[in-house]
Amino acid sequence: MSALRLPIASPTLAVGTFTLRALKPDDASAIHARVNDWNVIRMLSRLPFPYPADLAAQWIAETLRQAREGRAYHFAILDSSGQLIGCVGLTLGQGAQKNAASLGYWVAHSHWGQGVARQAACRVCRWAFAHLGLHTITATAAEDNAASCALLGRLGFRQTGKGEQSFMARGGKVPVQHFTVTQPELDAALRPGTPEAEAQTSPVQRKLLLVVAAALLDPDNRILLAQRPEGKALAGLWEFPGGKVEPGEELETALVRELYEELGIDVGRACLTPFTFASHAYETFDLLMPLYLCRQWQGTPQGREGQALAWVHADDLASYPMPPADLPLLPFLRALL
Ligand SMILES: Nc1nc2c([nH]c(=O)n2[C@@H]2O[C@H](COP(=O)(O)OP(=O)(O)OP(=O)(O)O)[C@@H](O)[C@H]2O)c(=O)[nH]1
Numbered sequence: 001m002s003a004l005r006l007p008i009a010s011p012t013l014a015v016g017t018f019t020l021r022a023l024k025p026d027d028a029s030a031i032h033a034r035v036n037d038w039n040v041i042r043m044l045s046r047l048p049f050p051y052p053a054d055l056a057a058q059w060i061a062e063t064l065r066q067a068r069e070g071r072a073y074h075f076a077i078l079d080s081s082g083q084l085i086g087c088v089g090l091t092l093g094q095g096a097q098k099n100a101a102s103l104g105y106w107v108a109h110s111h112w113g114q115g116v117a118r119q120a121a122c123r124v125c126r127w128a129f130a131h132l133g134l135h136t137i138t139a140t141a142a143e144d145n146a147a148s149c150a151l152l153g154r155l156g157f158r159q160t161g162k163g164e165q166s167f168m169a170r171g172g173k174v175p176v177q178h179f180t181v182t183q184p185e186l187d188a189a190l191r192p193g194t195p196e197a198e199a200q201t202s203p204v205q206r207k208l209l210l211v212v213a214a215a216l217l218d219p220d221n222r223i224l225l226a227q228r229p230e231g232k233a234l235a236g237l238w239e240f241p242g243g244k245v246e247p248g249e250e251l252e253t254a255l256v257r258e259l260y261e262e263l264g265i266d267v268g269r270a271c272l273t274p275f276t277f278a279s280h281a282y283e284t285f286d287l288l289m290p291l292y293l294c295r296q297w298q299g300t301p302q303g304r305e306g307q308a309l310a311w312v313h314a315d316d317l318a319s320y321p322m323p324p325a326d327l328p329l330l331p332f333l334r335a336l337l
């Protein structure tokens, strides 16, 4: 579990013939020209019509502030000639919602029907799942925005409910549909050959994820496994307790913190023995996971994040489905125990 989320730099992302990059103050006039269009603005809840020219500059300044603070990431969508043709962005939840973000986008009317929003939204969601530790991304679309509802469905978003929302430009409440997607749902919906599916193979976007984990051993040489809870990636699989190393954090410090957060036990750093490591290329990131052995701790392990726990003999490990990264580690544990 992450203690806090540090802002990360907005990347420049490529998808198909489009480029997504952080907004710049110079984009204001292009944004104003494209968004101040009834076709576009009637689908956006928070914008007035007509859209005053100076609002674009204020909004850009706000997005840059939010990005510096790690609260939102907004991108200009540029076509192959570098012309701004829309925007896409994610606003991150706070507090208990920190693993969720909401998606928003618009595309200039002249570019509708060309898959711009689909490709851009997909690219940003894939980046966000890989880099921001998100579990879900939500989106809301006006019920009469059939194109947007269809686009979200095509990206793997599920409709989770209906409601009403004030739309400034329309001067009142409008029926809306709420949607949500997880990383596996987004990945499952990718259609091979589409620009958004091809974009993922771009090597510059691969991320190395450093995760630290422990094989806790009881006096009978049984290993403690924890079942990944619902809502997390790889939910239901059994894993070694542990988690992501925070930027600037030492490995052992991270592991001591994770074991306390996830299991409520106190482990001295001296009780952690480096054992082996897992290295696995997941679809969107490379996992590097040092695995430590630990035989001594204070307290009784409890699933503090709602995860089931099991003490498992090395010979029984095969009965517990584990993430693919863990499978090469099992022979070493069997040999040791
Ligand atoms: N802890 C742990 N993570 C593993 C194992 N095997 C494996 O592939 N992973 C991957 O490593 C990453 C660790 O994520 P995590 O969800 O434990 O991270 P965390 O405790 O910091 O949680 P949070 O990000 O929800 O705050 C996940 O992508 C997970 O799928 C394992 O045996 N133990």
Ligand SMILES: [Mg+2]
Pocket: 001, 241, 242, 243, 244, 258, 262
């Ligand atoms: Mg964890």
